Amino acid sequence: MADSTIHRYNLKAKKYEQKWRRYLDHTHRILLKHIEVTPTDIILDPSGGTGLLAEKLFAQDYTFDHLVINDPSNQMLAIARQRLADKSSISFDNQKVQDLSYPQNHFSKIICLNSFHFYEQQEQVLNQFYKLLKPGGQLYILDWNREGYFRIVNTLIRWSSSEYINTRSLLELQQMISNNRFSIQASYSWNWRYWKLMFTEGIK
DSSP: OOHHHHHHHHHHHHHHHHHTHHHHHHHHHHHHHHOOOOTTOEEEETTOTTSHHHHHHHHTTOOOSEEEEEOSOHHHHHHHHHHTTTOTTEEEEOOOGGGOOOOTTOEEEEEEESOGGGOSOHHHHHHHHHHHEEEEEEEEEEEEOOOTTHHHHHHHHHHHOSSOOOOOOHHHHHHHHHHTTOEEEEEEEEEETTEEEEEEEEEO
């Protein structure tokens, strides 16, 4: 993730959930329909922001062994720490995704939600995900999809934002995941309001 993007999220952390409430409600709801979480899972949320995903997992009575919330924005992560301070199964990290230093084959699931378009080194990130996942581990990615009319919206977002944004189409994302040795198990694309979104599940 670019330093300019990290800086922007440090500045807007306190208003982030309020500004994007409907979008976050929708994407989290769709994600939770398509993932499976088991009591033995060790999960990585690589750009976990304010810890909203973990909170929703707890709210729906999902159980897991451990979940790491990583985010390079100190201010976003501070909100997550406060929100989940009483949860012993949660830990926090503050690294860029490509720099995460966990052992190989450590996680059973990686859930990458609303953040893949921010990664400058997407191929390197996917390779890192592959190394960090156990054999048979699952990678879930939900993000914008720049196909169709949303190419125009995506271009406007890029022009008007100081953040680094590199949105992929569903086909491009599938190819990248396959090139990094994952087996694709599911892929979906849908429209919501003016957004074009996509979800992909890959297995190591």
